[in-house]
Amino acid sequence: MEGAISNPPNTRIAVVTGGNKGIGLEVCRQLAGNDVTVVLTARDETRGTAAVEKLRELGLSNIIFHQLEITDATSIARLADFLKTRFGKLDILVNNAALGGIEYVRDPVYGSAREEELSGMDMDQRLGWLWENCRETYETAKEGLRTNYYGTKHVVEALLPLLQASTDGRIVNVSSHFGQLRLFRNEELKQELNDIDNLTEERLDELLDMFLKDFKAGTVESRGWPMAFSAYKVAKAAMNAYSRILARRHSELRINCAHPGYVKTHMTINSGLLTPEEGGSRVVAVALLPEGAATGAFFEDFKESSFV
Ligand SMILES: NC(=O)c1ccc[n+]([C@@H]2O[C@H](COP(=O)([O-])OP(=O)(O)OC[C@H]3O[C@@H](n4cnc5c(N)ncnc54)[C@H](OP(=O)(O)O)[C@@H]3O)[C@@H](O)[C@H]2O)c1
Numbered sequence: 001m002e003g004a005i006s007n008p009p010n011t012r013i014a015v016v017t018g019g020n021k022g023i024g025l026e027v028c029r030q031l032a033g034n035d036v037t038v039v040l041t042a043r044d045e046t047r048g049t050a051a052v053e054k055l056r057e058l059g060l061s062n063i064i065f066h067q068l069e070i071t072d073a074t075s076i077a078r079l080a081d082f083l084k085t086r087f088g089k090l091d092i093l094v095n096n097a098a099l100g101g102i103e104y105v106r107d108p109v110y111g112s113a114r115e116e117e118l119s120g121m122d123m124d125q126r127l128g129w130l131w132e133n134c135r136e137t138y139e140t141a142k143e144g145l146r147t148n149y150y151g152t153k154h155v156v157e158a159l160l161p162l163l164q165a166s167t168d169g170r171i172v173n174v175s176s177h178f179g180q181l182r183l184f185r186n187e188e189l190k191q192e193l194n195d196i197d198n199l200t201e202e203r204l205d206e207l208l209d210m211f212l213k214d215f216k217a218g219t220v221e222s223r224g225w226p227m228a229f230s231a232y233k234v235a236k237a238a239m240n241a242y243s244r245i246l247a248r249r250h251s252e253l254r255i256n257c258a259h260p261g262y263v264k265t266h267m268t269i270n271s272g273l274l275t276p277e278e279g280g281s282r283v284v285a286v287a288l289l290p291e292g293a294a295t296g297a298f299f300e301d302f303k304e305s306s307f308v
Contacts, residue, residue, distance in 0.1 A: 011035065011036070011037050011062075012035075012036045012037065012091040012092060013036070013037050013039065013083070013087045013089065013090055013091050013092070013166075014031050014036045014037070014038050014039065014090075014091060014092035014093070014094065014287070015038075015039045015041060015066075015068075015079070015083070015090060015092070015093050015094070015159065016028050016031070016038060016039070016040055016041060016094045016096055017041050017068055017070055017094065017095050017096050017097035017152075017155060018041070018042065018043075018070075018096045018097025018098065019038075019040035019041055019042055019048070019051060019096070020040070020042035020044065020047040020048050020050070020051040021047070021051065021265070021266065022263070022265035022266060022267065022276055023096060023174065023260050023263055023265060023276050023279045023280050023283065024040075024094075024096040024097065024174075025040075025051055025054075025055075025276065025280075026276040026277050026279065026280025026281075027094050027096060027280045027283050027284055027287070028040045028051070028055060028063060029055055029058070029060065029280070030277075030280055030281060030284040031092070031094075031284055031287065031288075032055065032060040032062050032063050033060065034284070034288060035062070036062070036091075036092065037062045037063075037064075037087075038062065038063045038064070039063075039064055039065075039066050039079075039083070040052055040055070040063055040064070040065055040066075041065070041066050041067065041068035041079065041097075042065070042067065042068065043067070043068065043069040043070070043075075043097075045065075045067050048065045048066075048067065049065050051065075052064065052065045066078075066079050066082055067079075068097075068155075070097050070147060070151030070152065070154065070155050071146055071147055071150070071151045071154075073154065076154055076155055076158045077158060079158075079159075080158045080159055080162065083159070083162050084162060087162075088162075088165060089162055089163075089165035089166045089169075090159055090162035090163050090165070090166060090169065091163075091166045091168060091169060091170065092169075092170045092171075092172070092287050093155070093156070093159055093163060093169075093170070093171045093172070094171075094172045094174065094283060094287055095152045095155060095156065095171065095172070095173045095174060095239075096174040096283070097147070097151065097152075098147060098148045098152075098174070098232075098235075098267075099140075099143060099144050099147045099148060099232075099267075100134065100140075100144070100229065100232055100267050101136065101140055101141055101143065101144020101145070101148065101229065101230075101231035101232040101235065102134040102135060102136045102140050102144075102229060102231075102232070103134065103135050103136075103137065103140050104133060104134055104135075104269065105132075105133045105134060105135060106133045106269055117129075118271055123262055123273060126262070126271045126272070126273070127262070127271075129271055130268055130269060130271045131228050131229070133269055134229075136228075136229065136230065136231065138212075138215055138216055140231065141212065141215050141230065141231035142212060142231075144231035144232055144235055145208055145211075145212065145231055145234070145235045145238075147235075148232065148235035148236065148239065149204075149208065149235040149238045149239050149242070152173060152239055153201075153239075153242060156171060156246070160250075163253055164250075164252065164253070168254070168291055169252070169253045169254070170253065170254040170255070170256075170287060170289075171243070171246070171253060171254070171255045171256070172256055172257075172258050172283060172286045172287045173239055173240075173243050173255075173256070173257045173258070174257075174258055174260060174283055175236050175239060175240055175243075175257035175258060175259055175298065176232075176233075176236045176259050176260075177259050177300065178226075178229060178232055178233045178236055179233060179235075179236025179237045179239065179240050179257075179307075180237070180240075180298075180306070180307065180308060181193055181194055181237060181307060181308045182308055183226040183233055183237075184224060184225065184226055184237070185224040185225075185226075186223060186224025186225065187224075189207070189224060189225070190308075192207070193207070193237055193238075193241050194241075194307065194308060196241070196244045196245060196248065196296075199241055199245060200245075201242065201245065204238050204241060204242060207238070208234065208235075208238055211225055211230075211231075211234050215230070215231070239257070240257050240298060240307050241307075243255050243256070243257050243296065244296050244307065247295045247296030248296060251295070253295065254289060254293065254294070254295045255295055255296060256286050256289070256294065256295060256296070256297050256298070256299060257297070257298045257299065257307075258282060258283045258285075258286040258298075258299045258300070259282070259298070259299065259300040259301075259305075260274070260279035260280065260282045260283050261273070261274040261278065261279050261282055261300070261301070262274060263275070263276055263278070263279035264276065265279075282299070282300070282301065282302060285299075285302050286299045
């Protein structure tokens with residue numbers, strides 16, 4: 001599958017993580033529909049190649065598969081080598097892969113919410129329903145940070161030289177309104193995470209360690225961390241802060257965060273308000289911003305918004 005397409009000169013190359021389903025799959029479909037050559041990555045080879053087949057059946061031939069488990073350094077290095085040899089550059093990196101940082105009481109596939117169960121519920125009521133169907137443990141919180149923050153960061157670090165080899169390299173980190181700093185009730189923490197002039201990656205590591213310690217000690221609430229899906233919220237806030245730090249350091253790239261909206265996917269047990277197509281289009285719009293557009297910004301609903 002890797003060798004199956006030819007690549008005309010001047011074609012943009014994109015990598016999408018977690019491209020086998022949900023929002024990631026839609027991002028692949030829409031980018032490919034915009035004449036971008038897409039490397040659809042997935043941690044599971046069978047699920048990834050099936051997703052590429054599905055898109056090819058829709059008439060999209062400019063999509064190839066490459067395995068990528070974002071928590072595995074060897075897997076990341078293999079993807080970087082492949083991109084270097086095959087294309088010598090990368091134009092767009094969409095960091096979409098993530099976990100909910102929770103375990104599901106309902107199976108997210110077979111126990112999916114039926115629309116009649118949720119009809120008439122607004123977003124907060126649906127999120128309340130979702131929370132009732134989830135459980136957050138120390139292990140799921142730790143895995144959430146390891147995947148959503150550190151996994152994403154390690155992919156960025158490995159692919160950065162290839163993005164710099166592009167004339168218009170872009171990173172879109174798929175974020176969430178759950179990563180916005182208003183959800184932190186500890187003012188000092190909120191200020192520190194928003195103080196991009198002074199915040200460092202080392203301090204972000206310390207803050208994430210502190211969060212896990214507090215989680216273990218049962219002091220998440222009293223220490224003012226976000227409540228409910230707390231690891232997910234903390235990981236997305238850390239990823240947002242990292243994106244802002246990187247955007248300052250690499251003014252030659254566009255590095256932005258995009259909230260796709262509340263989307264019906266496995267992550268939300270299908271409880272969202274938007275379809276994956278609608279959610280994906282909010283991410284693709286940021287990936288395809290005009291040259292010279294914003295960097296270091298947070299986007300929601302197709303508009304620049306606030307990290308706070
Ligand atoms: N759905 C929403 O309402 C919503 C709202 C805000 C933000 N988001 C963000 O949107 C993005 C996509 O979420 P989604 O709703 O589409 O979720 P999803 O349907 O659960 O898909 C998540 C994707 O990430 C992959 N993934 C998870 N861990 C991975 C790892 N370690 N290495 C590689 N791939 C991994 C999954 O692969 P497998 O299939 O192998 O598990 C899957 O392809 C996430 O960043 C999420 O935080 C979603």
